[in-house]
Amino acid sequence: MAVKVRIPTPLQRLTNGQEVVEGKPGKIIDLIMELDSRYPGLAERVSENGKIRRFVNIYVNEEDIRFLQAEETEVKDGDEVSIVPAIAGGRGN
Amino acid sequence: MGYVEGLKCRECGRQYNVEPIYVCEFCFGPLEVIYNYEKIKKVISKKKIENRDETLWRYKELLPIDGPPQAGLYSGFTPLVKAENLAKVLGVKELYIKDDTVVHPTFSFKDRVVAVALTKAKEFGFDTVACASTGNLAHSVSAQGAKAGFKRFIFIPATLEASKIVSSLVFEPHLIAVDGNYDEVNRLCSEIANQYRWAFVNINIRPFYAEGSKTIGFEIAEQLGWKAPDNVVVPCASGSLLTKIWKAFKELKEVGIIKSANTKIFAAQAKGCNPIVTAIKNDTDVIRPVKPDTVAKSLAIGNPADGYYAYKAVKESGGYGEDVTDDEIVEGMKLLARTEGIFAETAGGVTVATTKKLIEQGYIGKNEVTVICVTGNGLKTKEAFDGRMSEPIYIKPNIEAFEKTLKRLKILK
Numbered sequence: 054m055a056v057k058v059r060i061p062t063p064l065q066r067l068t069n070g071q072e073v074v075e076g077k078p079g080k081i082i083d084l085i086m087e088l089d090s091r092y093p094g095l096a097e098r099v100s101e102n103g104k105i106r107r108f109v110n111i112y113v114n115e116e117d118i119r120f121l122q123a124e125e126t127e128v129k130d131g132d133e134v135s136i137v138p139a140i141a142g143g144r145g146n
Numbered sequence: 147m148g149y150v151e152g153l154k155c156r157e158c159g160r161q162y163n164v165e166p167i168y169v170c171e172f173c174f175g176p177l178e179v180i181y182n183y184e185k186i187k188k189v190i191s192k193k194k195i196e197n198r199d200e201t202l203w204r205y206k207e208l209l210p211i212d213g214p215p216q217a218g219l220y221s222g223f224t225p226l227v228k229a230e231n232l233a234k235v236l237g238v239k240e241l242y243i244k245d246d247t248v249v250h251p252t253f254s255f256k257d258r259v260v261a262v263a264l265t266k267a268k269e270f271g272f273d274t275v276a277c278a279s280t281g282n283l284a285h286s287v288s289a290q291g292a293k294a295g296f297k298r299f300i301f302i303p304a305t306l307e308a309s310k311i312v313s314s315l316v317f318e319p320h321l322i323a324v325d326g327n328y329d330e331v332n333r334l335c336s337e338i339a340n341q342y343r344w345a346f347v348n349i350n351i352r353p354f355y356a357e358g359s360k361t362i363g364f365e366i367a368e369q370l371g372w373k374a375p376d377n378v379v380v381p382c383a384s385g386s387l388l389t390k391i392w393k394a395f396k397e398l399k400e401v402g403i404i405k406s407a408n409t410k411i412f413a414a415q416a417k418g419c420n421p422i423v424t425a426i427k428n429d430t431d432v433i434r435p436v437k438p439d440t441v442a443k444s445l446a447i448g449n450p451a452d453g454y455y456a457y458k459a460v461k462e463s464g465g466y467g468e469d470v471t472d473d474e475i476v477e478g479m480k481l482l483a484r485t486e487g488i489f490a491e492t493a494g495g496v497t498v499a500t501t502k503k504l505i506e507q508g509y510i511g512k513n514e515v516t517v518i519c520v521t522g523n524g525l526k527t528k529e530a531f532d533g534r535m536s537e538p539i540y541i542k543p544n545i546e547a548f549e550k551t552l553k554r555l556k557i558l559k
Contacts, residue, residue: 063174108157
């Protein structure tokens with residue numbers, strides 16, 4: 054069992070269209086970096102200098118990590134991590 | 147011809163062309179309009195502005211439109227009321243009310259942002275405008291959209307009070323009552339905005355729409371004789387209005403219209419929905435969302451989109467924030483009404499009550515020039531007074547009954 058990571062639509066291009074990918078247990082920021090080694094470009098979209106970007110929300114089991122230990126929040130096997138842009142939407146068609 | 151150079155992400159600085167977009171594709175930050183201030187400086191002057199019609203369009207060089215105004219042609223330029231009676235009660239020398247209870251055509255500051263948004267929507271070639279709202283914004287889009295010839299979709303929570311529904315429905319928009327709370331309505335609208343080519347004023351037109359709020363700041367400065375005040379107290383919902391008033395003073399300085407912009411910006415919220423004020427008081431730029439529970443419904447945004455930027459504007463300007471209870475809000479509305487003859491909506495009660503606190507605590511000096519922003523009309527939120535208003539004096543139709551009353555009031559002996 055690994056950590057289940059939900060990828061938002063605008064970033065699914067980086068994960069070959071996958072909506073859910075597997076991540077490694079540990080600190081959130083390390084999990085992001087590890088994902089970046091498999092899905093290059095992901096880390097710079099959601100973080101900058103080791104900090105999660107201001108308009109990217111990350112939830113661990115539905116709790117916003119800003120109210121846990123932010124980037125240092127530990128996740129374990131079976132946890133669910135969601136990456137959600139704070140402002141929904143994008144370019145209208 | 148306009149003076150907009152493009153859109154820019156407020157977080158990572160990436161630039162975009164002028165389009166109906168609002169989120170940075172790279173880092174998901176919000177987009178903001180950028181202007182060529184050098185060019186504006188060459189064409190704008192106090193005299194030129196003063197000779198124009200008394201509407202918000204007198205500052206058109208600093209608004210994000212390319213051609214002539216196409217909506218809200220009579221909006222803005224509301225009175226800056228010298229509040230001598232209220233000043234006396236609060237113990238300060240110079241106090242003003244920026245009175246947006248009388249904005250044309252729907253009596254709230256939203257007429258300003260909608261005027262800009264609908265003009266921009268025309269420039270983009272949209273034939274349909276839309277919004278998610280619980281009140282003031284719905285009224286303004288419904289009314290101004292009717293006049294400007296747009297098809298209109300207005301999304302509201304189904305539980306909205308009847309009086310607020312009527313004030314939109316009279317303009318015959320498509321009024322969609324969604325079975326959900328405001329946050330759910332908003333989320334639905336984001337999805338719709340991605341699928342339909344409509345101008346959602348507070349979603350895909352937001353970077354342009356929000357700029358309309360600057361006109362409150364421009365007007366305050368002009369009405370004070372082209373000077374920025376020492377203090378401005380601003381009600382906060384999303385926090386956008388506060389950041390734009392601050393930006394207005396800075397822009398006027400940038401283009402050489404005023405000499406200095408050292409205004410302290412103060413945030414006013416209800417205790418029942420105070421995420422921005424809480425961040426200011428705790429000195430943290432992390433805005434913790436709350437579940438709103440306040441009589442000031444027009445300010446009840448628990449997860450404010452511009453909360454971080456509002457926090458930053460307050461801090462950088464040297465201001466502060468305060469929050470007030472529902473009882474204090476209603477008392478603030480009554481105080482403003484009995485001293486200055488202005489009937490504000492609940493948000494106005496929030497700013498008046500907050501100002502009182504800030505003066506008592508010494509954050510606002512007794513000899514400084516202070517402006518209180520009152521952003522909407524009290525007739526829209528009459529229900530705030532349910533059970534909190536005195537009764538009329540009922541009498542029989544004869545002079546004895548009347549004189550008995552005068553005696554009871556101790557006006558006649």
